[in-house]
Amino acid sequence: MSYQALYRVWRPQQFKDVIGQDAITKTLKNALITGQTSHAYLFTGPRGTGKTSVAKILAKALNCLNLKDGEPDNTCEICQAINDGSLTDVIEIDAASNNGVDEIRDIRDKAKYAPTRARVKVYIIDEVHMLSSGAFNALLKTLEEPPAHVVFILATTEPHKIPATIISRTQRFDFRRITPEDIVKRMRFILDDKKITYDDAALKVIAKAAEGGMRDALSILDQVLSFGDNHVTTEDALDVTGGVTTAVLGKYLAAVLAKDHAQALKMIEDLLAAGKDAGRLIEDLIEYLRDLLVNQQASSLLGDLEKSLLDDQFKILSENFKPAQIYHMIDVLNNTQQQLRMTNHPEIYLEVATVRLSETAAPAAAPVAAEPADTQKLDQLSAKVKQLSDQLKRVEANGGTVPPPTRTRKHVKAKASHVNRKAIYPILGAATKQDLTNLKDVWPDLLGMLSITKRAMMKVSEPVAASPDGVIVSFDYDILVERAMNDAALMTELENGLQKLTGKQPKIVLVQSDVWPTIRKDYIQELKAPATKGKSADTKPKTPPVVNKMTELFGKDAPNVTIKND
Incomplete structure (x- = not known):
């Protein structure tokens, strides 16, 4: 016989085998014992929480020949026929592929006939929310006046899509997410039964990744068993789930807290190079920050599973992070999570998020004091003096213009403090609204001509001004402005693309979006200043040149010459 997946082999066969749904199983067993079962049930809840399994167990219990304490015996011919799928009186229907009116009408017509072998005919309709409006209306009639020998069990993960008229005619049971502790306990039981060795921490990693679903776990x-040759280790579990250990998460956040950009960015690069999933990394960071916040405000609310995965680094971070910092960092990560869905190159957004996290985390004290405070302040002042000295030399070398600073990852700044006004002002002087409109019309086509990597970088850009000979493009993040300016191949692709689309090859100037309004305002003020100065210096109106010429030819007092100011 071919290999069967664990979730199929270990699917619950009795109510007592169902994990994490004690209230539901107890209610159903009591109804079976007292004979107070309903004609229609609605099972709702997340995937993998036992809805379909409980529906099958209920179908067996309703027809079992040897029912004991509300539990089917799984040995009588009816139970065995249901288990192997040969009993025609228990019908499973997938509403995702049978969602039309005709299918439901067929069910309604066949429901009138008595069961052939079983006591009760049971219809299990999975993903019932996928039925069309007409199909729901057809089902409603049967639920209003059901035959005595028919029971409907509806299962769904999205109950809000089911009409209220259907819900009101059923007994609704809401399946909750299974706790990580219950999932770990079940996996231990299965592995012990199969005599397979395992690391306890590995099971906790799997339970956390399952997000409350036993089937997913x-x-x-x-x-993990296939990956690790029938041995469950923490490393294998992390590799399969794409997760990151709490130690690595703590080290990353410690680098963020210390504003060590180089270390934090290097860790992101290494994690992605190792095949870690970017989305899962964001989720792990948000959960870690949540645990930090809960530990600060009410440590008793942390579950045993969370506490067992934490280490000494967690305690240090909990003491140094302020709640306001954690709130902001969760917001940054949440926004990054949304952006990751729109790109095939998540490393860019993760790097930007890392810098933004570092800027918001200004610790009252470093997690680990490497040297006395006075020495540390002296080193910081020395570094600042050197930075200012280097900047002055660049200014002098460029004739008074501050060039874009060359920065390594360790000194990335989120704000663009210097812009190339000499290149921007000529474009603004000749810019027109029509040129900008024409450019925006072809901008999506231009991005489509770029390679995938460069297109991902330019997705957060937007043209803000254009003239026949130049274009000003703004970026949301200054790290991307610097990266694009230093990417000669990208700038060449953009210029060549514009030439193909417009027949022109304008000069492209990049600027950060949050400083663009200031640049535009400064330019307008500089235009107004000479005009105002000129009016105050000479208020006497000047004689037009053509009038002077006529006066020279005919004389100022000639009778046929009259000067009028229109």
Whole structure:
């Protein structure tokens, strides 16, 4: 026989085998014992929490020949026929592929007939929210006046899509997410039964990645067993789930807290190079920050599973991070999570998020004091003096113009403090609204001509001014402005693309979006200044040149010459 997945082999066969849904199983067992079962049930809840399994167990219990304490015995011919799928009186329907009116009408017509072998005919309709409006209306009639020998069990992950008229005619049971502790306990039982060795921490990693779904947990466990040759280790579990250890997360946030940009960015690069999933990394960071916040405000609310995965670094970070910093960092990560869905190059957004996190984390004290405070301040002042000295030399070398500073990852700044006004002002002087409109019309086509990597970088850009000979493009993040300016191949592709689309090859100047309004305002003020100065210096109106010429030819007092100011 071919190999079967763990979640199929270990699917619950009795109510007592169902994990994490004690209230539901107890209610159903009591109804079976007292004979107070309903004609229609609605099972709702997240995927992998036992909805379909409980529906099958209920179908067996309703027809079991040897029901005991509300539990089917799984040995009678009816139970065995349901288990192997040969009983025609228990019908499973996938509403995702059978969602039309005709399918439901067929069910309604066949429901009138008595069951052939079983006591009750049971219809299990999975993903019932996928039914069309007409199909729901057809089902409603049957639920209003059901035959005595028919029971409907509806299952769905999205109950809000089901009409209220359907819900009101069923007994609704809401399946909750299974706790990580219950998932770990079940996996231990399965592995012990199969005599497979495991690391306890690995099971906790799998339970956390399953997000409350027992089926998902067993599927991940299956992968880990195949990956690790029937031995479950923490490293294998992290590799399969794409997760990161709490130690690595703590080290990363410690670098953020210390504003060590180089270290934090290097860790991001290494994690992505190792194949870690960017989206999962963001989720792990948000959960870690959540644990920090809960530990600060009410440490007793942290579960045993969370506490077992934490280390000494967590305690240090909990003491140094302020709640306001954690709130802001979660917002930054949440926004980054949304941006990752729109790109194939997540490393750019992760690097930007890392810099933004570092800027918001200004610790009252460093997690680890490397030297006395006075020496540290002296080193900081010395570094600042050297930075200012280097900047002055660049200014002098460029004739008084401050060039864009050359920065390594260790000294990335989120704000663009210097802009190339000499290149921007001529474009503004000749810019027109029509040129900008024409450029915006072809901008999507221009991005489509770029390579995938360069297109991902330019997605956060927007043209803000244009003239026949120049274009000003703004970026949301200054780190991308610097990267694009230093990418000669990108600038060449943009200029060549514009030439193909417009027949012109204008000069492209990049600027950060949050400083663009200031540049535009300064330019307008500089234009007004000479005009105002000229009026105050000479208020006497000047005689037009043509009048002077006529006066020279005919004389100022000639009778046929009259000067009028229109």
